[in-house]
Structure formats: C-alpha cells, structure tokens
Amino acid sequence: MNYLAIDIGGTAVKIAILNKDGEILSFDKYSVCFDKYETPILETVLKSIDIFIEENNIKNFDGICVSATGQIDVNKGAVIGTGGNIKNYDGSEIKNKLENKYKVKTTVINDANAAVLGELFLGRAKGLKNVVMITIGTGVGGGIVVNGNILHGNLGIGGELGHFSINNRGIECTCGNRGCYERYASMTALIKRVEDKLGIQDINGKDIFDRISSDNMVKDIVDEWIDDISDGLVSLAHIFNPEIILIGGAVSNQEDLFINKLREKVKIKVMPNFASNLKIEAAKLGNDAGLVGALYYYLKDGE
Ligand SMILES: [Zn+2]
Numbered sequence: 001m002n003y004l005a006i007d008i009g010g011t012a013v014k015i016a017i018l019n020k021d022g023e024i025l026s027f028d029k030y031s032v033c034f035d036k037y038e039t040p041i042l043e044t045v046l047k048s049i050d051i052f053i054e055e056n057n058i059k060n061f062d063g064i065c066v067s068a069t070g071q072i073d074v075n076k077g078a079v080i081g082t083g084g085n086i087k088n089y090d091g092s093e094i095k096n097k098l099e100n101k102y103k104v105k106t107t108v109i110n111d112a113n114a115a116v117l118g119e120l121f122l123g124r125a126k127g128l129k130n131v132v133m134i135t136i137g138t139g140v141g142g143g144i145v146v147n148g149n150i151l152h153g154n155l156g157i158g159g160e161l162g163h164f165s166i167n168n169r170g171i172e173c174t175c176g177n178r179g180c181y182e183r184y185a186s187m188t189a190l191i192k193r194v195e196d197k198l199g200i201q202d203i204n205g206k207d208i209f210d211r212i213s214s215d216n217m218v219k220d221i222v223d224e225w226i227d228d229i230s231d232g233l234v235s236l237a238h239i240f241n242p243e244i245i246l247i248g249g250a251v252s253n254q255e256d257l258f259i260n261k262l263r264e265k266v267k268i269k270v271m272p273n274f275a276s277n278l279k280i281e282a283a284k285l286g287n288d289a290g291l292v293g294a295l296y297y298y299l300k301d302g303e
Pocket of ligand 1: 162163173174175176177180
C-alpha cells in the first residue's frame with residue numbers, strides 16, 4: 001500500500017509517496033507563495049500534485065494524507081482559520097476537493113499536530129504515550145498526545161500552544177489577546193528583542209546564536225528568551241504530566257546553547273514529581289515530520 005502525502009506550509013507544499021512504514025519513495029517541493037497567495041494555496045497544491053504525479057510517473061496510491069498549516073477542522077478536512085496571515089486560504093475544503101478528484105480516502109490534520117504524530121511514529125517519541133511538542137519558528141506551534149492519542153479538542157484545533165497567555169499585561173497578540181506564548185517564545189520574538197536592544201536590523205536566529213560567545217548582551221537576551229520558553233513548558237508539564245517534551249524548529253539543533261539550558265530551567269521550576277522521568281529533547285524528524293505524521297494520523301485516527 002502506498003500513500004500520497006502532502007504537507008502544506010506557508011511557503012511551500014511538499015508532496016511525497018510514502019509506504020505504510022513511512023518510508024519516502026518519491027518527494028518534491030513546490031512554492032505556494034510565488035504571487036503572494038493571489039493564486040489560492042489549494043489551487044496551487046492541486047496543480048502541483050498533477051505535476052508531481054506526471055514527473056514521478058506515479059500510477060496509483062491507496063489514500064491521501066495531508067498535513068496543513070492553519071486551523072484545521074479534522075472532521076471536515078477544511079481550513080477554518082489561518083491566524084490572519086495567508087490570503088485566500090481560509091475556507092479551503094482540502095478533503096472535499098482531493099476526494100472528489102482522486103476518489104480515495106483523504107485525511108487532513110494541522111501541521112503542528114502532524115509533527116508530534118510523526119515523532120510518535122518514527123521519531124524521538126516512538127512508543128511513548130504522553131507527549132507535548134512545541135515548534136519554535138515564526139510563531140509557536142504545538143501538539144499534545146494524551147494516552148497515545150492526539151488531543152484534537154472539539155473541532156480538531158486543540159493544542160494551539162502559541163496562544164495561551166504567560167502575561168496578561170504583556171505584549172498584544174494578533175489573536176486579540178495579550179501576552180500569548182508565541183509573543184515571547186517564537187524565533188520572531190527573539191529576533192525582535194535582539195534588534196531592539198542592539199539597534200540593528202535583519203539578523204536571523206543563526207546569527208544570534210553565533211554571537212552568544214562574543215557578545216554578553218546577546219547572551220543575556222537569549223537567556224531571558226529561554227527563561228520565557230521554560231515558563232510555558234513548566235505550565236504544560238503541570239497540566240499534561242508528559243514523559244517527554246519535544247522541541248522542534250531549526251533552533252532545536254542548538255544542543256548546548258539551547259536545549260540543555262532549556263531543560264535545566266524547566267527542571268528547576270517544575271514540581272518535583274513532575275520533573276522525575278521528564279525528558280526534554282530536540283525533535284528528530286525535522287522537515288519530514290509533517291508528511292510522516294500525516295500518514296500516521298491517516299493509518300491510526302483517520303480510519
Ligand atoms: Zn495570541
């Protein structure tokens with residue numbers, strides 16, 4: 001059995017053929033933002049699938065599994081909110097369109113939830129039952145696994161870990177509230193703090209970490225940022241009592257300067273019973289997590 005796996009992000013769509021073990025047999029990637037979303041993402045995705053099938057000479061597949069950015073109603077397989085940033089995407093009926101066109105079962109899940117399921121299937125959380133994952137990037141994405149099942153909530157949009165407040169008098173958020181976690185814990189938040197304090201522009205995450213050893217001010221800003229991230233994780237540990245908290249996003253490659261420091265801070269603040277056996281690790285799958293997690297959801301929950 002082979003499956004067409006699709007990972008729809010804000011800049012690109014990844015398309016692959018996976019076997020039931022999650023091995024990637026063919027893969028390609030196409031831009032979805034080439035005209036600033038004037039062409040709706042779903043239209044680009046449908047065209048890209050045709051190109052992918054043609055170029056890779058795909059004869060057939062047994063199902064379609066999709067991981068997609070934004071708020072996804074898992075029952076309808078549709079986008080019901082985008083966080084406000086992507087034009088012509090809200091309302092996209094992904095499942096309907098794909099099932100009508102290809103006549104095979106299709107499941108759709110949010111990309112952050114797919115990432116944690118990917119880790120459960122083939123990554124760092126293999127065999128574990130209670131897992132919290134945050135992905136640190138432009139925003140903060142999240143996924144929560146309770147007793148081996150992804151926490152969907154009512155519509156499938158649960159686990160929105162970028163938007164719980166860690167400071168009710170804090171920074172205003174695009175969602176309308178104040179002090180949301182991603183205003184403090186995202187890479188965007190770190191970059192803004194460094195740029196504001198140092199009066200510079202156009203620095204990126206890697207530059208910041210490269211500067212830590214030679215610039216004490218940068219070191220302090222990063223330390224404060226990790227402290228903020230740890231505050232959120234402490235609350236999540238107390239709520240969900242996970243065996244492991246996984247950190248995704250490019251910054252999780254910084255073992256010494258980031259993951260180890262974060263682990264230390266969380267362990268100090270969390271109540272002792274919650275700290276015992278709690279692991280805090282970098283996620284393992286990186287770019288493939290969405291594709292692999294979408295398949296896991298299709299095979300397990302989506303039946
Ligand atoms: Zn918010």
